[in-house]
Each structure stands twice: as C-alpha cells, then as structure tokens.
C-alpha cells in the first residue's frame with residue numbers, strides 16, 4: 043500500500059479511471075475471500091498527511107449542480123440502508139420506516155423528476171425487528187439488513203453472536219451487519235480477526251455480510267487499512283465504517299483508506315467488495331461528498347446499491363428537502379419529512 047499519493051488526475055479533473063476497470067471479469071461474483079496473507083497485512087503503510095491532502099481536494103474537484111445534483115441525490119437515496127437502531131424501537135416504528143423505504147421520496151417530486159420505482163437500498167434494524175421489517179417490505183424488493191454479533195460492541199460470547207446471525211437469517215434478513223472485535227485489531231491479532239469474520243461469514247450462508255470495523259475505535263488509519271484487508275480476505279461482501287454508536291463515526295479520511303483497501307484487494311484478487319460509510323451522515327451535501335469520493339477512487343461502477351450503501355438514520359429527510367427545493371424552488375420544514 044498504498045495511501046501514499048493521490049491518483050493521477052486527467053486534464054479535465056477526473057481521476058485516471060483507466061486503471062480501474064468499470065467491470066472486472068469477476069463482476070457480480072460474490073467475494074469468496076482468500077487465505078490470510080499476513081505479509082501483505084503487516085507490511086501495509088498509510089501516510090496520514092497524504093490522506094488528509096487528498097481528502098482536502100475532494101469538495102472542489104467535483105461540484106454537481108442543478109439537474110446533475112438531483113440525479114446524484116436520487117442515486118444516493120437508492121443506496122441508503124434506512125436505519126433504526128434505537129433501544130426504543132417498536133414494530134410500529136419499523137413498519138413506518140419500511141413504508142418510507144418503499145416510497146422514500148414524495149410522488150409529486152419523483153414525477154417532476156421523471157423517476158419511477160425508486161426505493162432505498164435496504165432497511166437496517168436490530169434482530170428482533172427483522173420479522174416486522176420482512177413483513178412490511180414483502181413484495182417491495184427492498185432487502186432487510188440486520189445488525190448482529192453483539193452490536194455495537196461485539197463483546198458477547200461467540201455462540202451467542204453466531205446464534206444472533208442464524209436467528210436474523212432464519213427470520214428473513216438478506217444482509218447481516220456484523221461488528222468485529224476491536225481488541226484483535228488493536229493487538230495486531232490478524233489471525234483471530236480473520237477467523238472471526240470467516241466464522242461469521244459461514245453462519246450468514248447466502249445472506250451477505252457487511253463487516254463493521256468501528257473505525258473510530260481502531261486507533262490509527264493503518265489499523266483501518268489492515269482491518270479492511272483482513273475482513274475482505276475473510277470473505278466480507280461489504281466493509282462498513284461504523285456502528286453509529288462510536289464517538290467518531292464515518293469520516294472522509296477513514297473512508298478514503300477503506301476504498302483504497304477495496305481497490306487494492308480488487309487489483310490483487312479480482313474480487314469486488316462493497317463500501318458502506320455509516321454513522322453521522324445527515325446532509326445531502328455530505329452524501330454528495332461520499333459519492334464523489336467513491337466514484338473518484340473506485341469508478342462509476344461502485345455507485346450502485348450492490349457495491350455502495352450509506353448507513354443512515356436521518357439522511358433521507360435532508361435529501362428529500364433538497365429535491366423539493368430543486369423541483370419547487372422552496373424548502374419545507376424538516377418536520378414535514380418525518381422518519382427520514
């Protein structure tokens with residue numbers, strides 16, 4: 043690795059996408075994981091100032107306006123894992139969230155934008171809420187994602203963590219967001235981290251596994267990069283920044299390091315892994331920044347729900363307000379967009 047210098051920019055300011063194929067020969071093939079390549083993991087370096095310089099260039103490099111911005115925001119909606127992960131979640135709240143997931147943007151706005159059939163990427167809930175979400179989303183094509191494995195800290199015994207995965211899958215969750223044991227990363231026990239994620243992946247079966255790294259608790263960007271590699275080697279379908287419960291959640295810096303790890307893994311193994319920034323992403327402007335970062339680093343092909351998700355409980359409301367402004371020229375109060 044790795045995150046040492048910025049990629050070559052072409053004269054029109056877009057990244058040199060030639061080296062990142064839009065569709066790799068293994069496109070669409072689920073990442074099966076690889077053997078644990080310890081030399082690769084241990085030898086990885088991350089230059090923090092290079093990361094910060096690269097991130098600082100992002101807002102100015104790609105500003106999308108007007109109809110293009112509306113199109114990007116619709117894309118962002120389609121990639122949201124609409125989330126509720128609160129201690130006071132109820133079946134009723136989950137049902138309301140699912141209704142929003144089916145129709146995330148007001149019909150009149152979609153009509154004005156010439157868009158039909160828009161849904162979010164998934165609905166993400168705690169395991170006991172899975173059956174309610176599955177019922178409420180029946181026939182919609184919107185998958186249910188469940189957090190599991192002792193979310194958010196992951197410090198429950200392994201049999202219980204595995205049982206949580208099996209329970210959520212049996213109840214109909216198609217995606218499982220697991221949390222890793224941060225101590226394995228902090229002590230450099232890469233074998234233990236690999237075995238843990240591998241075991242979770244086996245318990246998931248056909249359900250896709252998103253590995254939450256909880257980057258705000260990993261200490262260094264180098265640890266974030268190494269943990270990303272190990273999770274992918276262990277068969278993660280997505281790597282995800284945060285639970286939303288850490289003191290520091292998704293940041294552009296950790297996101298850059300993670301998408302570079304995804305790119306390096308793709309180049310080395312040929313397998314595509316998705317990226318899910320999560321936690322604290324609340325505004326349309328932030329969503330555009332993350333889409334832009336991902337597009338610049340991984341190419342247009344990554345801006346699809348199969349390879350990119352926002353984990354967010356309160357992003358949709360601001361996106362809908364911005365779309366309303368684009369269509370009508372007016373902003374409505376945030377309370378007019380409940381649950382989003």
Ligand SMILES: O=C[C@H](O)COP(=O)(O)O
Nearest residue numbers: 285286321322353354355
């Ligand atoms: O996985 C998703 C996160 O828990 C959502 O975090 P948030 O509530 O800060 O948007």
